Amino acid sequence: MRYLPHSAADRQHMLAAIGASSIDDLFAAVPKSVLGTFSPDLPDHQPEFAVEAHMRGLAKANHAAGDGPFFVGAGAYRHHVPATVDHLIQRSEWLTAYTPYQPEISQGTLQMLFEFQTQVANLTGMDVANASMYDGSTATAEAVLMARRITKKNKVFLSGGLHPQYRDTVVTYLSGEEGLECLSPSPEGQGDIVDHIDDDTAAIVIQTPDFYGHLRNVSALAEAAHEKGALLIVVVTEIVSLGLLEAPGALGADIVVAEGQSLGNPLTFGGPYVGLLACREKFVRQMPGRLCGETIDADGKRGFVLTLSTREQHIRREKATSNICTNSGLCALAFTIHLSLLGERGLTRLAKLNHSRAIALADMLEAEGVEVLNKTFFNEMTVRLPVPAVPVVEALAAKGILAGLPVSRLEPGKPGVENLLILAATELTTDADISALVDALKGEIA
Template sequence: MRYLPLTPTDRSEMLATIGVDTVDDLFRDVPEGVLNAEIAGLPAHASEMAVERHMKKLAAKNLSAADAPFFLGAGAYRHHVPASVDHLIQRGEFLTAYTPYQPEIAQGTLQVLFEFQTQVARLFGTDIANASMYDGSTACWEAIAMAARITRRDGVVIGPIHPHYLSTAKTMAKFTKDEIRELSPALIADAGDDAMIAMIDEATSCVVVQYPDILGRIPDLARIADAAHDKGALLVAVVTEPVALGLLESPGSLGADIVVGEGQSLGVGLNFGGPYLGLFGAREKYTRQMPGRLCGETVDADGKRGFVLTLSTREQHIRREKATSNICTNSGLCALAFSIHMTLLGGAGLDKLSRINHARAVKAAGKLAAIDGVELVNEGGFFNEFTLRLVGQDSREVALRMAKRGILSGVALSRLYPDSPDLSEGLVVCVTETCSDEDMDALVSALAEELA
């Protein structure tokens, strides 16, 4: 039996209160072409066995990251995840755990999150970190909203960040008064940090900088931070590849006020794009403006170490419309995987892993740049990701041809920026510890043949 608690009168009163005539009006932002669209070729029903057989056929068409030389990055990275990570997160007390609304009874869950926060804060160089967000893009928007609350301004300067992060910010800004000014990446004659700094004014609440950026370049965060602070604005650093912070200076130590990012690289597989893990750190003086959950350490009545959920009154399940954020949960299992992987690596292990990544990327970049018709955009340095300019070629077409050869050669900028013809020749290549010398040789050989 269906449970329908609302009468037609109840619904009418609710619709009138929020200012719409019908329930359908609530979906007006969904493009008409996809709303209730039928999927071509999908039968009305089928047996479980038939569906399973069909799905296996579809899955067989995929070129898996483990079955081909893999050089994709641009926000999602393939790293080796130790088997012990998967083993531990599948323990019953972790796999089914959820921080309850009487959190102190879940001491194990709270301790894991407390340790996770400590690791993120140390990695980011911030005073504090929360108990995770949904993913990097939503964490980025939450940082922008937080900066607006702190500065009471509505201007946002966004540098060359991942277009998905930018799209998320623009979508959310439709419902606020934040005015976003963006600086797009460029393959040729890029103005870089100077252009970003020139955009900062007295109305700017924050400057959002990806570190390294979408092309793999490493911005001068300290210089940008000084310029932002001179105008009374905050610096928000976005890190999509946390392994880079094993080698690069932490954003917090360079002046970033808020540091956000994607934690997928550590402990979490590619997983067809999710679920992923948002990271969020900030200066201690901004603690009460930070979104999401925060776990704290204390002592119980007997003086024993204990953990509590703190400052949860900021969340929408308690403060409703007065909350600083509608985030009232966290990516707990992914945060656990991140924390386990970080613990297994330790400081020395992360340093070694980052150096291996950088060395292999430098080696690959040198070989690829020697190919006729290929130019390396990142003359100022990079970590494990760099951009090639395929002179006179559409990078997406080249990437598709390479995939047919069984090589996932990189992420085409013409795919990420379909409306920017000046970026159409760009191919973002990522080289991690999982890329062997044989993989590199296969990429170099095939790309040389494609461009010949």
């Protein structure tokens, strides 16, 4: 079988068959700013062992998160993942399992997803959770669409404290539609989304801890939203924080979405990760993705089935509740194993340890005159340097210290963010790491 036509005539025939005039038509949805020629610097026509040697050389150029002091967070966090997690998810019955269409041969997978849903519902304080989403950002976009279906309203306000990449994902999902408004960032934690809510509002979206590390008053925001008939969507990018903070569902949230990477899933240079979505039971029919349920078979034995699966609604095309095509099953399994190993007390201890490490970081920074903007935080904070943050981060990276995320990298062109740096500390952050960061910072900002 020929996958690529060798002649121009063949290519033109295939394009005509699908109604495209040129190859460029196939990439019309991709912004021109990211299109271009890419010529990888790889050896040409080399034997396999030579290519392997070249790739090993490229890999050695990487500076991984565990190679030195590491303070990068902003939605993806370095936590310890027990060896048990990796061992179990690589068992063949898990590693090769995919979609549980036939419950009679998929009971193990279905039960795992059921347990995962139970854990997520308990963590978030909600009635029901689905069997995972792609990641936190797309789960947020799905929650916005879900809220618009429930309320029959279009207006949605995104908090300025929402992660910029989550915001951009929502904007992409709702591209061309009216009613979406993104509020200005508030690095100092000032400003409030409450003043923007009116009777036409479908939902407001807040993050806690937010992009800058501030904790939000969920109860007050829930009350303000509900008074106007709007829903409150709460986003959590650091799921470990729910081991210490009160669950959003207990504070009035209607839909909770989160990134589950922190439990069971290493950074892995950016993914794959696992999105969490939970809601009130009365909204379950509008929930995207799939839902596993517990039942009893004809013999009275306990069993598990797909109770709700909006994936099957791809047949309905534009009338479908959601067109998500799969779930992050293996990542969800890793999440469930890690959380099961921790248990409730273990998760609480882990969360307290994360917070204590962040306090140690903040105290040492302030002792050296570095301005910490946060009055409240969990394991992440924003500092204002006396100089632009990007050159400082690059200089420290050259010394083997990965010193957080300059806000300007995700908010290019925004006034007042050039000197802002977001720092995260986890249970893996040592006193020696903090001392190395502070000493190196002093040398760059003196």
